[in-house]
Each structure stands twice: as structure tokens, then as C-alpha cells.
Amino acid sequence: MPVVQVEDVHKRFGAVEVLKGIDLTVERGEVIAIIGRSGSGKSTLLRCINGLEQIQSGRIEVSGHVIDASGKGLRDLRKDVGIVFQSYNLFPHLRVGENIMLAPRVVLGVSKAEALSRARETLAEVGLAERFDAWPDNLSGGQQQRVAIARSLAMRPKVMLFDEVTSALDPELTGEVLATMERLAEHGMTMLLVTHEMAFARRVATTTVFMHQGRVWEMGPSERIFGSPQTPELRQFLGSGLK
């Protein structure tokens, strides 16, 4: 059974239709990259899958939770879907460890000991075990982004969504975040990631989706998408210096 199933999803902002009937399936352990021009609806799609945006029609199912236009049951859904944004949005009034422990404690109601062990485990996973007591403001952008990833992981999500998580980072900090994501993929995490790092997508993603004008324009194994693009739009996108 797929972890994420998106069926004919339509999303409008006012009169503007941003998603025009999206179908997408993510199997367990699969890593899917989403590429496409700015404004093609990539972020909106991820936000819909996390329930941050309400859809007008269609159906999204994530590990048994169904969202439709009624917008019910979003909180339960979000417990199973982690999302990391371009801006890290750590909670500045909490130390790194507390940032990670808060949601499991408050939202899932796990014990303090359990939250603590999750925090240590996920921090180790992103390579920041020693920064447990640091304040977010004292970390580099790359480190903050890795803490944001750990914060999501501590909820034990069934799928992780990444929305251009390296776009705000200096090039030398991008690598450490990408390495963290690659390790997650190797450990079997189901991932859906929007990225401009084409080499990374090609290497790590099993499948790549090219979005264009609110539609899934072309989709297939990453090797084929990057190696032999079928549509002129994708060819142009890949050829135009990518960004």
C-alpha cells in the first residue's frame, strides 16, 4: 500500500488554479524528487499533502488518513507527515534539544524520557549530537536546517516532505544538508523533495516528477527524466541552466 496517494487534486488561490489535477503515488521507502520552474505549484503540492493548504477537489491519502475538500482530520495527518521548509523556522526561545522534544511531548504525549531519547537519536542522525544545548541563533544556517529536519524526524513521520531546503544556504553549507538527506534516504525514509539540485535528485531520487503549470508534466525514473527527457518543456527546463 502506498504511503502517499494523490488523486486528481485541484487547488485554487482565489480565481487562479495552481494545481490542475495532480495524480501522484509514493510507495514506502521511495524517494521522489519534484522539479520545475518557480511558480509551477511544487510548494503548493507539498503544503497540500501536509494539510497546510486546503484542496478544492480531489483526494489525498497519507498512510490511512484521508483529506478531501472538507479539510477534516488534518492534525492526525500531520503527525505522520514531516515537512521542512526553505526557512528553518526553529523556535528561537527553545534550545536545540527542546525544539526537538516539544512536539513529541505536547502533540504525541510521549514521556519526557522518550522525547529525550528521540531528540538524541534524531540529532545524531543529522550529525549534531553535540549541539543539544545550543541556542538556534548560535548555529549556522546549515546546522539550523539539520535541526529542523531532526525536529520533524522526532515525530516518527511515515513520509518526509522537503521544500527547497538548501535554497537559502550558502553553497558550502548546502552539502552538509544534502548529505543528511541522502543518509535518510539510505536508511529507508520515504521522501518527497522539491529541489533545484539536479545532480542530487538524479543520484538520490528513484523517481523524478517534472511539474509545469500546475500539472505533472513528465514523470519517471530519475535516470530517464534527466537522461532522455521526452517533452520540449522538460528539455528546455533542463537545458536552461536549471534555475
Add this chain to the structure above:
Amino acid sequence: MGFQFQFQPVLARTDVLLDGLWLTLQLSGIGILFGALLGILLAMLRGLAGRPVRLLVDSYVEVVRNTPFLVQLLIIFFGVPTLGIRLSAEQAALSAIVLNLGAYATEIVRAGIESVHKSQIEAGLSLAMTRWQVFRHVVLAPALARVWPALSSQFVLMMLSTSVCSFISVQELSAQAANIESDTFRSFEVYILVTLIYLALAILLRLLLAGLGAVLFPTGSGLGRLRGQTGR
């Protein structure tokens, strides 16, 4: 309980309320005009003059801002006549209003002036403008544009504070309310009505000041863009 609202006895005294309203408008209007001028003047003086003057202005501002308007009013009303200067209650009230608002306005305009960059002043001087021209066009106008909303709020607060002048029997709106109350015993009705009048005055004054701001610092001009921006 069994209380019944009776507005008729109060409404029968509309003429008295209008007298009070007129005096409130006068106190507010004249007080705001001269209070604002005093504030601008002192803020300028503070920027141009030396340390002793600055210290003096700052002390005035701090003393006024950290003591109640009522006490300032009482000092002037009771104190000044002991110096041999005859002062009507209205004159005492107006002096207290101007001195009080002047201090707040000084502080607000000062903050506006300090938000103007030094480089702007240098640019003005390098264009062979006189010091006064630089001050007027490069410093004061943008400073006022910036702090106009803060000044406006202070003006509204001052208008509302004129009600305190009833303490020294100035027959403005709230004093007339007390008069009607003691004649009719419809205290709650009187004060509800007068409260609503003040509310209407506050809303009108805000609109008026917003309009004035739009005229003085028109949108589309550089000043309009500054309006309401804090200088940080």
C-alpha cells in the same frame, strides 16, 4: 434593581452639553496647536543648542511625562496666583494642556529628528543650502512625516484628557455632565451620553489628523512614504 433608563431629562439639557462641548473643542484645538508648536520648537532647540539647554529641555520632558496631568493642572491653578499672577481656570487649564502636550510632542519630534541620517544633512549642506533650509526641508519635514501617527495619537489622548480640567471647575463637557447629573440625578444616562460624545470626538479627530497627514505629507511624495515609518 428595576432601573429604567431615562434619557429625556438629560436630552432636555442639550444646550448645556453643547456649551461644554464647545469649550472642550476650544481647549483641545488651541491646546493641540500650541502644544505641538512648543514641542517642535523645543525639539529643534534641543538639537541646535548646547548641552545646558538640552539638559533643561530633557528635564522638562521627563518631569512632565512622569507626573500626572492632574497634578500639573493643580500646581498651575493653585500655585501661579500665589505668585501674584491672576489666572482664570480656563487659562490655567490651557497652560497645563500646552505644557503637558508640549513635553510629549518634544519627545516624539526629537525621535523623528534623530531618525534622519547625518548623510542627508551633509548632502543638504553640500548643495549650498543654509543651515535653516537644511533643517526645515531635510530634517524637520521628514521627521514630522515619520512621527505623524505618534503625534496624532498623542493629540487624541490630550483631547480626552481635557476632561480632567473639570477638577478645577472649567465648564467643559465633563463638568457640564456633572452639572446636569446633579440637577437631574440621571447620572448613568448623562455619563453614557457624554462618553459617546467623547468617542465621536476621538474618531473625528483621528480622521481629521489622518486627513491632515495626507495633505501635509502627500502619498506619492517622498514624505508620504515616510509617514509612519519608524526611523530604526
Add this chain to the structure above:
Amino acid sequence: MIRQFTESEFLFILASARWTLLLTVMAMLLGGLLGFLVALARTSHLAPLRVLAAGWIGLIQGVPVLMLLFLSYYGLSLAGFDLPPLIAATVSMALYASGYLGEIWRGSIQAVPWQQWEASSALAFSRPQQYRYIILPQAVRIAIPPTVGFLVQLVKNTSIVSIIGVVELARAGNLVNNATFQPFKVFGTVAAIYFIICWPISLLARRLEGRLHARRAG
């Protein structure tokens, strides 16, 4: 009979400051509680609550504190409560504080970046949980300097309750002045006591403000 302004008059005035302070503290607590509800309503996602709170703030900020005092004083007695003036004074000052604190705290809540709402939504926080754990802790830091600043306004405005017979600082000054006819000495003393209470609070507020801006810039 004209009395002199002696130590005993001075001590009478000084002692009356306790009512000024008590009134301030009670108004701050009660008004703070009400103001907190106003701020929550003002930032609610329910439009009627927002409108109601905005109306309350507009009303309180659009009428003289003196009118709030009279309305509380006569309103409470009409409602059948035969209460000491101090109660009406406290109620009116609390109403006054609620309108200003509500607005200050609304601003503080809205000054927390919206991404903090989004990030916590994404982690499945409920709205009360977001307020409790994410938004309010950050809003409090932003709110402290202006809240301390407002305290000065509150102290000063308690002076008007002298008109309903509460013998706080201003009223004590009036009584002594009526007996001594030494207005400069008497009201100078009263003003000095207010100043000694208010000035340190003003300085503190300014200091806290500076620190907050320094931290945000750095």
C-alpha cells in the same frame, strides 16, 4: 484655620501613596487578565471575536479615563452594589488598562513571525498548543518593554480617582493644600512622589526596549 506644611502633612501625603500603588497593582492584575483575553480575541481566527475585541479597544482608547471612572462608579451603584469607592476606582482603572494592554499585546502576538505558526502547524500542534508553547513565550519578550511603559500611564491616571473620594496621592495633596494654602510645596511634593515612582519605571522600559532592539538587530 491655616495650618503649616509640616512633617505630619508630608507624612500624610507620603502614606497616601500606598493607595496609588495598591490601585495600580490591582488595576494591572485585573486589567492584565482582561487585556490578555482581549489580545487573544483580537488575534483569534474567529472573525466575530476579532471585531468585538477591536471594538473594545477602540472604545477604551476613544473615551476619557474619567468617563470610565464615572460609568464604573454610577454603574456599579445602579446595579445594586453598595461598594466603597476604591472598588469602582479599581474597576475603572482595570477597564482602562484592558484596552491599552489588549492592544499592546495584540501587537506583540502579531510581531511573532507567521512562520512560527506555520512550522508548529506542520508539527500538528493545535491552536491552543501553539499559543501556549510557541507564540506566547515569544510574544512575552516583545511585550515586556511597552507593558512596563504603560505602567507609568496607569500610575499617573490613578490620580483622577481622587474625584470619587479615594484618598490617594492627588486627593491627599488637595486636602493638605486646602488646609495650608501652600500649593507649590504641597503639589510639588505630590508631583515629586509621582516622579519618584514613575521615572525609574520609565527608565527601565526604555532600557528593556533598547535591549530588545539590540537583540533583534544582532
